[in-house]
Amino acid sequence: MDGVTPKFVLPETFDGVKMEITGQLGMIWELVKAPVIVPLLQLAVDICLLMSLMLLCERVYMGIVIVLVKLFWKKPHKRYKFEPIQDDEELGSSNFPVVLVQIPMFNEREVYKLSIGAASGLSWPSDRLVIQVLDDSTDPTVKQMVEMECQRWASKGINIRYQIRENRVGYKAGALKEGLKRSYVKHCEYVVIFDADFQPEPDFLRRSIPFLVHNPNIALVQARWRFVNSDECLLTRMQEMSLDYHFTVEQEVGSSTHAFFGFNGTAGIWRIAAINEAGGWKDRTTVEDMDLAVRASLRGWKFLYLGDLQVKSELPSTFRAFRFQQHRWSCGPANLFRKMVMEIIRNKKVRFWKKVYVIYSFFFVRKVIAHWVTFCFYCVVLPLTILVPEVKVPIWGSVYIPSIITVLNSVGTPRSIHLLFYWILFENVMSLHRTKATLIGLFEADRANEWVVTAKLGSGQSAKGNTEGLKKFPRIFKLPDRLNTLELGFAAFLFVCGCYDYAHGKNNYFIYLFLQTMSFFISGLGWIGTYVPSVTMQTTCRANLAMNERGTIRRSGEDWISFLPDPLLCQILSDLPTKNAVTTSLLDFSKESCLHSLNLAFKRQDDGDPSLLASWIETAVLRKIQHLEVDCRMSFMSETTPLSLYLCETLVSLRLYFVALPSFESLSLPNLKVMHMEENLYADDEILEKLVSSCPVLESLTVVRNVDETVKVLRVWSKTLNSLKLVLDSSKSWYNDDSNDWEVLIDAPRLNYLSLEDDQSVSFVISNVASSAKVEIDVSFNVNDIWDMDESMERFSAVGKMLNGLSSARDMTISGTTLKIISHYMSFEPVPCFPNMIRLQTKLYMTDMLPNFLESFPNLQSLVLKLKGVRYSDTMWFSFVPKCLQTSLEYVEMTRPNCGAGIEMIRKLVKYLLENSVVLKKFTLRLECEGKEQESNVVKELMRFRRCSSSCVINVVRLEDDVCIFQHP
Structure with a gap:
């Protein structure tokens, strides 16, 4: 038997009578271990050690550069030209470029007010700032709440636009791309992007825009994120450590060495010309921000990172939300790397060193190797070597290298250095999902383009208070919804390896393995981060808590309505017919303030008997309404509004359609900022003039008239008016009026936007238009043929008066009809100079x-x-x-x-x-x-x-x- 080879012994080992099953399996293991398992595992160890060295070299390089930057590099305002943009008394705000602020959002119930309010509070001239809320929400309640918030800020004079789409094609990239196509942003030079939970400081634009204005080769200025809820739980502290290293080291090194760094998707300012030159937003991956940054960089554009310009934001505090976010952040870059690597190699506009940095350091090491080596080495290969002691792992690879990398990662967050041990275990758990997502991205599998919006809790408003509020909710949940089977499976694997090492091993890895087992087990059970009950549960609990705190008893006839949260109560009132909403007696006195923020709209076709219209409006006035719309266009005759409406002290915005305005001796609207008057009937020619003059803080005025009205001479005198739109269309009237009585007189020294659409008036006298004004002109001076002007010198001279009145404008749009008249006027008189245009x-x-x-x-x-x-x-x-x-x-x-x-x-x-x-x-x-x-x-x-x-x-x-x-x- 001594000369018999093992292949002849193998069949004998399967004799069930002589050997138990465990012995048979052990024999098979010994037979395949030496020729197969050991070489393959040793190869895996060598590859992992090589990847560890690559990651170590990259981290050491980053560490050396960041030390040099902190010690010797000049600050950004010294490396680049920076001159603050100053207000000019003569030119007004014309020195400021026009900036677009885009806020994409999706069902952001908890945080939508944060970004909209912060963007509206930016310190920048209102006529040079456009805020665009790109709402892709699928929840109609949330959409209405966001739209109401936009209207609320618009009533305060903020140039804010609410945009929705029919579908979510392209997700965030599609929304941003669609937003840039709008006609009202064509004159914008720069675009700022904020996610729904980001809250910039008022001086954000003044500290960043000058870099773009004075350095035409810079395409992007990226600010740093500051986390308002980093202390909410251990999950947020771990995220803070990882992201602080990214901003403190990776972004700073890429910016200081002019190599490359990626756009973070928010809290950044882009030059719109650079976006267009790079091909615009693309939705081919889930990292549209990184995609655009790479393409712009390949075009030769430079990026600037400002570490001292920080924007408040919120970290995901639930484990489920964090997992989805990390899947997108890991899968997207890998998928982009697959799509762009050859394009980067073939590019001839950038230096060879920059190509190497982007491909090797930015993509390959940070986005691929870092995830693979963390998971494969420390969670798979290293535990397997315990079962195969023939495979040796040098101590410098299993201990020294990870220790150095960990210490280097702690540079970004010194205050959390005592949490490094927990951070290592947590990062190893997350490397499972990151590695999986990276493979999906590289091979473009089914979930490569999966986009799940990161859920936010609105912790930025009051992180501590919000957490305490959540603790009051009952922890009711279905266990299967919290279980993560993948983590539990790896917990079992590591536990087996740890037990084997404790019993038979010599390297004492079992301590690490048992600790890592606990971290996988805790994550697998979902015992990490915060728990948030459903919206319905939150609403019910808040109502019950409120009633319990007041000591009230639930019985039939009790006032349950007033215990509802204000946003839900406003939504209910908005869905009711306006006459019911404004006359309801179900509201508790403390809740009457909800009516103040509603946009009440009385519509003739919806609200029934018009004879009761005056009483409904009087009730709204008594309840101190702030936003009111009255629409009687479906009625056969205009309805008369009560006098009390024009003495309302709380009214902020007023819109009247086809109503009759009575004659009144006195009126006062001290807080009215927005007025829209369309095809109304006025008791005499001076009522509209009096109405405008009675508004000392009026900022926006729209007047739409027809020839049937009595107001032929429209006078607009206002020291506060910022936006004015006047429309007069004779085609909608019952008869033609060829008289010369129709005139427009405007005196508004703060006017920054003027729109005239008028084919009836023969004279336009405009005084004191601001030097930064934008003007849109479509007037015909009531002539059907330009040759008719020769017969009337008054109309001929009216053209010159209008042009002289507009000569200080900065931006002007002229219709073809008006330009024909100006062209004929030029045959006899020169056009005045427009020095500011x-x-x-x-x-x-x-x-x-x-x-x-x-x-x-x-x-x-x-x-x-x-x-x-x-x-x-x-x-x-x-x-x-x-x-x-x-x-x-x-x-x-x-x-x-x-x-x-x-x-x-x-x-x-x-x-x-x-x-x-x-x-x-x-x-x-x-x-x-x-x-x-x-x-x-x-x-x-x-x-x-x-x-x-x-x-x-x-x-x-x-x-x-x-x-x-x-x-x-």
């Missing part, structure tokens, strides 16, 4: 007048032309070049629908502008071509034109789908 948009019918017209705008920077039915002169283009083309014009955008018949006109106009614009930076041509061949011909023609400005970028955009079909360079 930097942006002009108009619909152009006649190109002959363009050079002379542009001469009136010597400092024009942006020109937007929509061409329609244009006729041109072959000799006009090269005979005269206005001053703005030689000194200031930087952006030109031309739109030409159906260009087939006018391609020659487009060619001459484009050639003229390109060959004579000295400082032009960007030229965009939007065309509706007749097929691919015509598109190709247009592009070829553009390439042959000489450009006076060597830095000019040419874009050709297909009009029907807004897709860029050509860009050079």
Whole structure:
């Protein structure tokens, strides 16, 4: 038998009579261990040691650089040009660039007020700030609450827009992309993004925007997150340690060495031109922020991180929310790495060193290796070596390297250094999910594009108080909802390995294994983070707690309504017919304040008998309503409103549609800021003027009239008015009025926005328009043919008066009809100079007048032309070049629908502008071509034109789908 090889002995080992099953399994293990298990496990150990060394080198490099940065590097305001933007008494707010603030949200019931309120409180001129709330909520109650909050801030004069979409295509990236397409943001230069739980300080823009203004090569300024609920529980403390290292070290090193760092998705300011140049927001991964940052970096843009500019935010305090967040943060970068690695390698615009840094350090080591080595080595390979003692793990790999890495990670949060031991165990648990997510991203598996919005609890409002409130709720939950089987499975595996090492091992790993077993077990049972009951449970409990605290007894007829939370009560009142909501007697006195914040809308078709309208409004006034809308457009006759409405001291916003305003001797609306009057009937010609004058803090006024009204001379005198829109459309009237009695007189020294849509008035006298004002003009001076103006010198001179009144404006949009009249006026009189005008948009019918017209705008920077039915002169283009083309014009955008018949006109106009614009930076041509061949011909023609400005970028955009079909360079 001595010469028999093992393969002849193997069948004998399966003799069930001679050996028990455990002995048989042991024999099989011994047979496969030496030739198979040991080599494979040793290879795994070697690979893990190599990855550990790679991670150690990266951490040491980061540590050395951050020490040098802190000791010797200059602060950002010394490395880059930084000059605070100052208010100018003469120019007003024109020195400030227009900034867009985007707040994407999804069912953010607990925190939506935080970001909206903080954004509305930013210290920036109101006419230079646009706040855009991008609500993708699927809960109709939440959507209405968010919209009401936006309306509340709008009534205070904040330029805030509430936007929703029909679907959630692209998730956050889709919402941000859709928001940038809105027409009212086209003039914005920079965009700031805040998630729903972020609360910037008022000086946020003043400390960041100057870096972008004075350094044109910077595309992004990223601020640091500051966590308001980091002390809420151990879970949030662990997150703080990881994220503080990311901001203190990784972001700072990437910024200081000009290598690369990623956009964090929020609390950052982007240059919109850089976003467009990089291709805009893309939803191909769940890390749209990192995707955009990489593409912009490959275009040569620089990023700046400001560690001392901090924005308050909330950490997820439930384990479930944190797991979903980490899945997205791990899967997304791996998936992006897969999609972009070849694009990075082939890129020729960035240095070789930067490519190496992005591919190796940023993606491969931090986003892939760090997760793999943590999980595979410390949770799988190391425990397996206990079962296979033939495989040796050097002590420097199992103890020294992880100890050094752990110490280096503690740099970001010195106050939590005593929690390092817990942090190690916690990170090992989370490495299971991160490794799984990384593999899903690399291989683009089913969950690669899964997007689950991180749930927030609103802890930023009062972290401690919120936690105490949650403790009062009964801990009622279904155990299967809290169990995490994956963690429990690994807890069992590590426990077995620990027991084996305790019984047979020599390395004393069992202490670590038992501690790691406990951490996996605790996580598997969901005993980590905070527990939050359902919304229904919270509401019921709060009502019960409130009643118990008051000592009340629940019996039939008891006032249950007043115990409901204010947001829920407001929602119930909003869903009721307005007449019922305002006249309800079910509210306890302390809850009457809920009516103050409601937007009450009396609608003739919904609220029944109009004879009771006056009494309902009087009741609303007595209850100190702040927002009121009365709509009688579905009635056959206008309803008369009570006099008490015009003496309401609490009214902030008032909207009246097709109502009759009585004659009154005295009226006072001391707190009214927003007024909207549409097609109302006035007892005499002076009522509207008196009404406006009675509002000492009025900020926004809209007046829509028709020819049937009695008010022919509209006077608007206001020292506080910021926004004014006047509409008069004669086409809606029963008869034509060709008299010369219709006039508009405006005197509003603080006016920053003026819109005139009027085809009836013959005179517009405008005084004291602010130098930063934006103006939109569509008036015809009540003429059907411009040649009729020659017969009336009064109407002819009215054009000059209107232009003189608007000459201080900064941004102007002119309709094609108005421009025709101005063109005819130019045949006899010159257009006054507009020294402050930097942006002009108009619909152009006649190109002959363009050079002379542009001469009136010597400092024009942006020109937007929509061409329609244009006729041109072959000799006009090269005979005269206005001053703005030689000194200031930087952006030109031309739109030409159906260009087939006018391609020659487009060619001459484009050639003229390109060959004579000295400082032009960007030229965009939007065309509706007749097929691919015509598109190709247009592009070829553009390439042959000489450009006076060597830095000019040419874009050709297909009009029907807004897709860029050509860009050079």
